[in-house]
Amino acid sequence: MTTYSTNEFKSGLKVMIDGDPCSIVENEYVKPGKGQAFNRVKYRNLKTGRVIERTFKSGDALEGADVVDVNMQYLYNDGEFWHFMVPDTFEQYIAGAAIVDEAAKWLKGQETCIVTLWNDVPLVVSPPNFVVLEVTDTDPGLKGDTTSGGSKPATLETGAVVRVPLFVDRGDSIKVDTRTGEYASRAKG
């Protein structure tokens, strides 16, 4: 496996720290005029998503992590596992609830997700930035009211609940920004 010294640490580099795959966020070089040089490193633990700070002696090295992001299509959920497929090769990957995590509430099938693989096993599933989903339950819409502010909760076909403007009705399809979990617009259809 490749190792990387502190001189090679840069944003996005994937390395192993305490047995977990991590992604370097920031690397600051600190040195007293006479004496030991350090690198103050911020990194994201890709398993937990937490950003952690740690100091290394300059010249220390870490093992690289075999982590890649792959575009995959979400196929179906068999009740326990989520199934994904690489469109080009038809290769399939299976991920459990802990991995799919929050992404689950935006997926109904066919969406193209980014699946982060660590040693060829799914580590993180990121849904598309925008998804179109049907509203299955909400208070009756106020017809024609597209101007007044105000919002109400709406349940979507995947079970996710988002706040929508008052004019949105059951059966409407809406576009949602999965990064913020917020309503973006009404979708055609």
Place this chain on the structure above:
Amino acid sequence: MNAVGLFHQTTEPFGDDWQASATIDHLKIRARLLRDIRAFFEARGVLEVETPVLSQATTPDPHLHSMTTRYSGPGFPAGKDLFLQTSPESAMKRLLACGSGSIFQICKAFRNDEAGRLHNPEFTLLEWYRTGYNDRMLMDEVEELVSTMLGIKPGFRRLTYHEAFEQHTGINPHVAAVELMQRYAAQSSIAMADGILDRDGWLDLIMTHIIEPQLGKGQPTFIYDYPASKAALASVRDGCPAVAERFELYVEGIEMANGFHELRDPRQQGMRFKQDREKRRKMNLADIPPDMRLLAALESGLPPCAGVALGVDRLLMVLLKAGSVGEVMAFRVDRA
């Protein structure tokens, strides 16, 4: 084919990395600062000198990494590796031993392995030596120079290394055990990748991570009387504890200058070279033979003096409130 034709052949578009990393306005202020520094020393009768950038000897300090280049030609038909100076200290001391009297120099210095917000592998040093001065007297002159150049009031704070540690951490740096410093760092949420630092390493960690960022805020601060283990090329004053007659100046959390009441004893100097070589061996670093010409100069007699090196790029950075040294030099290394 004419030049225009050549350019037309180029399919790759040019990037914008040919442009300076500093603005032209910054470079104008840089030029004025250099002129003001020269005027400051001329008014005090300090002689400007130039010493070689390429040298056959270099410092064995295990935390300084020299770059090398190769010369071959008359005098060295088989070729000879030469070091790019990490500072002009050795050559300037040899001039002092030749009877130059007080001298100053503005020059490029080179350090491998150093790049970041406050570092560039090639940078500009102002280094000067005052015969008959000790470290306290030189601190006064550094204060005059820096307050004049930055246009701020004199009356800088002065703290011993011990006082700085006591005030900011409650640790006595002269006696604290490694375990205590390790615990303190952990409690201050400095996670260290591996615990293998020597005692000086732990002092450096706490200094750079906790104390330094708070030093010189609003008012520049001198730290002086360093632990004897951090003497570098400073003389050590006997006492309890013995302390190195060394000082550093911090401005707005940035280390700006490092000065010594210079060590003059060739045997002591030879011992320190030997200790540094031993450390290099333990750290698997390339061996650096001792600088015999410096030792010979000390043997012949270095006049009592104090010397200091000041980072001109950092001084300018503070003057211009710039975010990095790259913003005050024409081309930082990634554009050089």
